[in-house]
Amino acid sequence: MIKLFPSVILKTVKGIKFYGGAIMAHIITDACIACGACQPECPVNCISEGAIYEIDQDQCIDCGACSSVCPTGAAQPEA
Ligand code: SF4
Ligand code: SF4
Numbered sequence: 001m002i003k004l005f006p007s008v009i010l011k012t013v014k015g016i017k018f019y020g021g022a023i024m025a026h027i028i029t030d031a032c033i034a035c036g037a038c039q040p041e042c043p044v045n046c047i048s049e050g051a052i053y054e055i056d057q058d059q060c061i062d063c064g065a066c067s068s069v070c071p072t073g074a075a076q077p078e079a
Pocket of ligand 2: 016029031032033034035036037038039053066069070071072073075
């Protein structure tokens, strides 16, 4: 028997997750200063370190924790 829960991703298309409705991922823009504040806040560990930080769009659950701590506004909902 297949059970469906609201938190279960039904499918992912080009980084956009569908839970029964379309869910947008968060992104990190060039405004990132690589301070690292966002990375420990991510509940699914989908932020990786680099010259600027990056979000794995396929793992992001769009919780907003990263954007709430970002000092530059670089971490933001995908437009
Ligand atoms: S929105 Fe949430 S899940 Fe997505 S990258 Fe930010 S902290 Fe992680
Ligand atoms: S909190 Fe903002 S500026 Fe700092 S690493 Fe994350 S995205 Fe970059």
